[in-house]
Amino acid sequence: MKLQVENVSFSYDEQKIIEDIRLHVKKGEFVGLLGPNGSGKSTILKTVYRALEPDAGDILLDNENLLSMKVKKIARNIGVVGQENSIPFDFKVEEIVAMGRNPYKKLFEGDTQVDKEIVTNALKQTGIEDLAQRNYIQLSGGEKQRVLIARVLAQQTNFLLLDEPTNHLDIYYQLQMFDLVKGLGVTVLAAIHDLNIAALYCDRMYVLKEGRLYKAGTPEEIITPEVIHEVYGIQVDVIIHPKTNKVSITYLPKSLDKREI
Numbered sequence: 001m002k003l004q005v006e007n008v009s010f011s012y013d014e015q016k017i018i019e020d021i022r023l024h025v026k027k028g029e030f031v032g033l034l035g036p037n038g039s040g041k042s043t044i045l046k047t048v049y050r051a052l053e054p055d056a057g058d059i060l061l062d063n064e065n066l067l068s069m070k071v072k073k074i075a076r077n078i079g080v081v082g083q084e085n086s087i088p089f090d091f092k093v094e095e096i097v098a099m100g101r102n103p104y105k106k107l108f109e110g111d112t113q114v115d116k117e118i119v120t121n122a123l124k125q126t127g128i129e130d131l132a133q134r135n136y137i138q139l140s141g142g143e144k145q146r147v148l149i150a151r152v153l154a155q156q157t158n159f160l161l162l163d164e165p166t167n168h169l170d171i172y173y174q175l176q177m178f179d180l181v182k183g184l185g186v187t188v189l190a191a192i193h194d195l196n197i198a199a200l201y202c203d204r205m206y207v208l209k210e211g212r213l214y215k216a217g218t219p220e221e222i223i224t225p226e227v228i229h230e231v232y233g234i235q236v237d238v239i240i241h242p243k244t245n246k247v248s249i250t251y252l253p254k255s256l257d258k259r260e261i
């Protein structure tokens with residue numbers, strides 16, 4: 001499943017939020033969206049999962065126009081883990097994960113044995129079997145996030161859109177979740193703040209600045225002291241880590257003595 005975003009723009013009232021965004025994600029690729037707060041990462045993802053309608057441009061999923069695709073078809077093709085964890089009613093965890101199966105059902109159709117096995121498996125994969133009978137509303141931020149990741153796993157789509165999917169998770173679960181998603185081998189477009197995590201998992205990345213694409217490339221091409229300074233205005237040190245063979249970044253705070261930098 002591949003995605004093409006072609007010259008997409010979006011404004012709230014008169015204010016341009018993203019402009020002329022061109023990006024693509026090849027089948028099986030893990031692509032990161034980076035950029036400072038407010039640079040437009042969520043807005044791009046929202047236009048792809050149709051929460052927002054672009055003012056201009058096209059979005060194609062496997063060459064089919066996503067903007068005219070039926071909602072149920074989109075739900076069978078695209079799984080979304082958004083930033084907000086709110087669920088309008090207080091369902092049990094297991095019920096929320098089972099909602100991942102809805103795109104495959106007719107109205108009022110119950111869960112089949114296969115659905116139940118898929119849900120059990122998603123609970124296991126995310127390590128939340130113990131939470132299955134708990135009420136969602138009572139969970140911590142990180143637990144909620146794992147429930148929503150389990151729901152998207154139960155949805156079994158070939159394409160995932162992730163908007164900072166692990167921002168509430170401790171580092172153990174962050175790595176577990178990214179390993180899990182990477183292991184699925186599906187196509188992924190993910191907004192990620194943590195540059196080290198992005199470098200570990202992304203095949204390619206796009207950097208946004210003030211609603212426009214600033215640069216695209218591999219983690220080695222993007223995560224350089226120059227680019228990070230231009231985009232985030234901070235000093236960093238970057239090495240290729242001998243164990244991971246991936247870019248590893250150290251932040252150099254302003255408070256550090258200039259001579260030490």
Ligand SMILES: Nc1ncnc2c1ncn2[C@@H]1O[C@H](COP(=O)(O)OP(=O)(O)OP(=O)(O)O)[C@@H](O)[C@H]1O
Pocket residue numbers: 012017035036037038039040041042043044191
């Ligand atoms: N409903 C809205 N009405 C007006 N402006 C909005 C609305 N939602 C978002 N914006 C603005 O759009 C811009 C882009 O926001 P967006 O959420 O896409 O950024 P982001 O890169 O995902 O940021 P973050 O890293 O903080 O999550 C911001 O300046 C934000 O204030």
